[in-house]
Amino acid sequence: MLEAGTKVTLKVEREAPFGYFLSDGKTDVLLHESEIKEEDIAIGDEVEVYLYYDNQDRLAATQLTPFIELGEFGWLEVVDIHPRMGAFLNIGFKKDVLLPADQLPEMKDKWPQAGDRVYVQLEHDRQGRLLAVLGKEEDFVEISEPADQSLFNKDVSGYIYKIIKIGAFLMTEGQHLAFLHRDETNEPLRVGQKITARVSRVRDEDGRLNLTMRERKEVSYSQDAEKIYQYIKNRGTRMPYTDKTDPEIIKEKFDISKAAFKRAIGKLMKERRVYQENGWTILSEEKKE
Incomplete structure (x- = not known):
């Protein structure tokens, strides 16, 4: 009995305007011209084909090779x-x-x-x-490889295969299993999506990866510092906020944490682009003037 998902050898019985009909002696199936790989098919030939159901739910044949076969x-x-x-x-x-x-x-x-x-x-x-x-999870475990510590802090790419409330599981292109917590993402995620993220941890016990899509700290510091610098410049060279300002005010004005604000201000001061005086943060260029 012929069934979809199997590779069989069938005899070419007759030609049709849109291909050939093949048969095993009991059942005829159409090999459409768009599914023919060999150009010199003739009546009476035996050809190897892969069977499937077409859009009209009729058993059909193709000479094209499927990417995966039944059970694979x-x-x-x-x-x-x-x-x-x-x-x-x-x-x-x-x-x-x-x-x-x-x-x-x-x-x-x-x-x-x-x-x-x-x-x-x-x-x-x-x-x-x-x-x-x-x-399923066990299918991914079967094809996965444990990662080593050399991947720590490196960028990896992979496809998401499962999403739960707290995050997403993915298989990297290096065949490593990884988890991305929802707090470590910067965009909505979906099954099948390809993402690139940084390895924040390589688990010693099983070689699985924890990932983050957050910027590296040095990049984040620079971005926060530039935002604050532009804010001061737009105010006319000074602002009434320093590393002593309440966290709530910092969050409201700059949408960053107090810790991030202090790091950014520290960077600007280290670069001598700003200084603080009497509760104000001031551009250093004002002092030069």
């Missing part, structure tokens, strides 16, 4: 999203495979978008059609 896992690209059905994935030939909605997060803003990549296994649905199923 692999990373597939999302080509389209249907709000009720789920995500459609490029499997390497004309018919896309469905990743059903019940495999995806309840919140649709966490669903993948076109161009994202998901790690799935091919299975049969109840009608025998090909269906994609998301990899």
Whole structure:
């Protein structure tokens, strides 16, 4: 019995305006011209094809090689999203495979978008059609490699495969398992999304990574310092805020913490761009004048 997701050798029975009909002696299947790889097909030839169900739920054949086969896992690209059905994935030939909605997060803003990549296994649905199923945690553990401490503070890229309330799990391009806490992100996250983040910790016990998307401290200091410097300049060379100012006022005026404010002011003073006097922070250029 012929079934989708299998590779079989069939005989070319007859030609059609849009391809060829193949048969195992019991069932005829269409090999559409868009699915033909060999150009010299003739009646009576035996050809190796991969079977699938087309858009009319008819068993069809392709000579194109699927990216993954029945029972296999692999990373597939999302080509389209249907709000009720789920995500459609490029499997390497004309018919896309469905990743059903019940495999995806309840919140649709966490669903993948076109161009994202998901790690799935091919299975049969109840009608025998090909269906994609998301990899589970144990599937990622099986293909992962423990990271070493040389990755600490380095940037890594990877794809998110699971989102929970407190953050997201991903597989890096180096095959390392990683976790990104929601407090360490600077953007909304979704399943299948590719992100680049910095390694904030390499766990000794299992080689998993903790990641952050926050700026490195030295970059953050510079950005805060420039913001404060411009603020003073726009006020006419001085402001009534110093490292003694209440944290609430600092947060209201600059949208940063008191600690971050003190670090930024310290940087400006070390560079001799500002000085403090009688409860004021003043541009050093005023003193020169």
